[in-house]
Amino acid sequence: MECYESFPRTTVIYNLLTLGGAMVMGVMVLAQLGVWVGVGYLVLLALTGYGVLTLVCTRCYYYDRRCATGVGKVVAFAFKKGQEEEFGQTASQKAVILLLAVVLLLPLVGGIVSLVVGYSTLRLVLLVALLALLVAGLAPHPRLVCSHCKLAEKGCCPIGKLVLRNQ
16 A cells, blocks of 8 residues: 555546535535525535534644645645644544535435426436436545545544555
8 A cells, every 4th residue: 555645636636526526516406406405505515614624634644735635735724733643533523524424415315305396307417417426436435545545554544444454
């Protein structure tokens, strides 16, 4: 396993296109239930992102480096570095990571609801596109990211520990 000091730009671009695209698509999917649902989701997404940046990313090894999501350098401009040994350890970090997972999956539920409420080809296409982007972003994540991450190597990341154990 080769751990990166800074992730390759190609990994960052891939993650931005797939996972970032899934977030944009999630807003579009939920907006099918009403503009305010889409706006509410956008606000929830922003608050969750802020929580991840301030609680998790500030404690990451990749703070002020190019991480797999591309935010490591950005976080250093806006927030003070936290204690790296606390990465993934506090209740608030675990809660915001769980919230991020829920926020990423919420549009899938909303997309199914929107299809039940009023089927349209557009709604189906948006839901399929969202699912495709999520799968494309999350399925290769252990191989593209976790298996090259310094936090996994150090044993700080619970997901990274599982990936390394299974290699």
